[in-house]
Amino acid sequence: YSGHNSSTFDISKYIVNGFRAMGVEAKPCRYDQEIVIADGAIDKWAENHKSYTRSDGDAVYIASRAVLADVVTYHPDLVLVVTGLMLFGSLWHWLRELQAELRKPYVVGLLLTESPYRIEEELQAASMANIVWTNEKSFVRRLRHLNPRSFWLPHAYDEGVHYPAWKENIQRDVYFCGSGQPSRMRLLADTNWEGINLRLEGYFPELMETYSDLQPYYHEGIQNNADV
Numbered sequence: 001y002s003g004h005n006s007s008t009f010d011i012s013k014y015i016v017n018g019f020r021a022m023g024v025e026a027k028p029c030r031y032d033q034e035i036v037i038a039d040g041a042i043d044k045w046a047e048n049h050k051s052y053t054r055s056d057g058d059a060v061y062i063a064s065r066a067v068l069a070d071v072v073t074y075h076p077d078l079v080l081v082v083t084g085l086m087l088f089g090s091l092w093h094w095l096r097e098l099q100a101e102l103r104k105p106y107v108v109g110l111l112l113t114e115s116p117y118r119i120e121e122e123l124q125a126a127s128m129a130n131i132v133w134t135n136e137k138s139f140v141r142r143l144r145h146l147n148p149r150s151f152w153l154p155h156a157y158d159e160g161v162h163y164p165a166w167k168e169n170i171q172r173d174v175y176f177c178g179s180g181q182p183s184r185m186r187l188l189a190d191t192n193w194e195g196i197n198l199r200l201e202g203y204f205p206e207l208m209e210t211y212s213d214l215q216p217y218y219h220e221g222i223q224n225n226a227d228v
Contacts, residue, residue, distance in 0.1 A: 001013075001028060001029060001030050001031045001032050001082060002031065002032070002082040002083035002084075002086065002113070003031045003032050003035060003060075003063075003083070003085075003086030003087070004032060004083070004086070005032050006222050006223070006224070006225060007179075007225070008082060008083045008113050009032060009225075010225045011082055011083075011111070011113060012028070012082045013028075014156060014158060014161070015080065015082060015111070016028050017158075018156070027070070027074050027076065029066075029067055029070045031063060031066075031067060031086070031087075034062075034063035034066040034067070035059050035060065035063040035086075037063075038058070038059040038060075038062035038063045038066075039059040041062070042054060042058055042059055042062075057088065060086060060087070060088050061088045063088075064087055064088035064090075064091040065088075067087070067091060068091065068094050068095070068098070071095065071098065071106070072098070075104075075106075076106050077106055077107065078106060078107045078109055079095060079106050079107070079108050079109065080109040080110075080111065081108070081109065081110045081111070081125075081129070082111050082113065083111070083112070083113045083114060084110050084112070084122075084125045085114060085118060085121050085122070085125070087125075092125065092128035092129075093128070095108055095128075096108065096128060107130045107131060108128070108129045108130045108131075109129060109130065109131045109132070109133070110125055110126060110128075110129035110131070110132045110133070111132075111133045111134075111153065112125070112126065112132065112133065112134040112135070112136075112139075112143075113134075113135055115134045115135065115136030115139040116136050116138065116139055117181045117183075119139070119142075122134075122139075122143075123142070123143070123146055126143050126146055126147050126150065127146045127147060129147065130149065131147075131149040131150075131151075132147050132149065132150040132151070133150075133151050133152070133153035134150070134151075134152060134153065135152075135153060135154070135155060136152075137152045137154075140152050165226075171197070172197050172198070172199050173196045173197040173198065174193075174196060174197070174198045174199070175198075175199050175201075176188075176198075176199075176200050176201070176202075177200075177201040177202045177223050177228045178202045178203075179202055179203050179204070180202070180203060180204030180205060180206060180207055185204065185206070185207060185210065185211055188200065188211070188214055189210075189211040189213065189214060193214075193217065198217040199217060199219065200214065200217045200218045200219070201218075201219045201220075201221070201223050201228075202221075202222070202223060203220075203221075203222060204218065204220070
């Protein structure tokens with residue numbers, strides 16, 4: 001799983017469901033839960049070891065080791081990483097080193113979900129994978145300079161999930177939920193919303209300071225995917 005508890009979390013879940021629907025045995029590695037467990041363990045450790053200086057990467061390091069343990073335990077044919085931007089950097093090297101030592105090596109796959117906003121990080125991760133997919137079609141050509149086995153994977157539709165289930169009768173002209181990438185904020189800010197019923201939700205940490213005109217339309221906070 002991607003490591004997030006919203007947004008790309010559902011992509012991880014749908015990929016597992018899709019494999020199983022095709023008769024493929026899929027073992028989810030709940031990287032998001034591993035991070036939470038590691039975070040709690042570090043808190044407990046810090047209570048009893050006052051000299052310990054915590055860093056932001058400590059929980060990610062411990063959680064990434066758990067991923068490697070899953071690979072060793074279950075002997076997969078494919079290790080598919082969703083997003084990959086929350087993994088401890090050395091995990092890519094550990095995966096490739098272990099892969100090289102096995103008689104029946106697994107394939108390291110990577111599904112990129114943050115194109116084209118975090119290009120440099122994605123290119124670095126893609127260089128470590130055997131095969132790469134991205135949801136952004138225009139990014140494939142650049143990926144192939146680093147990894148020839150790079151492909152576009154369009155968004156999927158699941159009729160059991162993706163349907164309107166209105167809790168209340170709210171009419172909007174425009175609804176957008178997402179994260180505050182600079183290009184998105186500029187586009188929203190440069191648009192004349194007069195007379196348009198806009199609702200903007202999600203995580204835009206710099207929106208109010210930089211584009212105060214959008215404040216009447218913005219409702220802050222991470223939104224549950226099912227509600228969106």
